[in-house]
Amino acid sequence: MSVTRSYFICFAVRSGSSLLCQLLADTGLAGRPEEHFYHNISPDNLRGEPIADYESSIADALKSHTTANGVFGSKIGGGYWQDFTRRLLGIEALAGLPLREALDRCFPGLRYIHLTRRNKVRQAVSHWLAIQSGRWSSQHIATNVSPQYDFAAIDTLLQELAFREAVWADYFARNGIIPLQLVYEDFVQQKEATILRILDYLQIQRPADFQVPSPRHQPVGGELAEQWTQRFRKEKQAQFWTAFW
16 A cells, blocks of 8 residues: 555653544544554663664565555653664665655655643652553553552653753754644644544545544553542642742
8 A cells, every 4th residue: 555644643641642542543544553663772771672684674674564545643751752863863775864854755745733731740640550550541551450559650751851842943943844733632622623633634535424533542550540630739739939839
């Protein structure tokens, strides 16, 4: 299938990207967006898994995850954008090109959807819960059913989140890109309107009888996440000269 238009969902961890990808994939019109370019980088493996021929790896992703109307999508996290672009610019045919030009050559008609979350503390708490439990979505089974609150861990993840978000702010600003902006808290309350907005932004035609798919992902944090959010909020602000929130 020849790709005629592409899009990236640019996100930071725990911002609803799995739900968004599921809804878009289930339309049958917007490619099959998944985390196609995450290659298992971690604190213990900063270079990630080796891929000898990255040009072929990208070609395989395009071939396998493009829908019949020529649309390809992928979500990509700020936490591994540097790893992805390092590999991309290491392709011989792209050597010496500016990053945006290299991306445009690989991904025809590339557009950007920027997904953020308004409540950053809740986002960091959600990240810490997922790290401990191993449950990154409602479709996963927890491997640890007794996660423990840790102020320092949540505080570190909150600071890390600022840098993950800065990745996108910097890339968009440097390249004059105005992405489609989505906010998690609005998206989960307006799923149908959000999907229609994305399809319009990508200029994807839809049949007259089109219906937005039903969500197969559900929130996983629940009461515990809310308790930890409020506890962290109080403990963090105790370090300030006053409570702002």
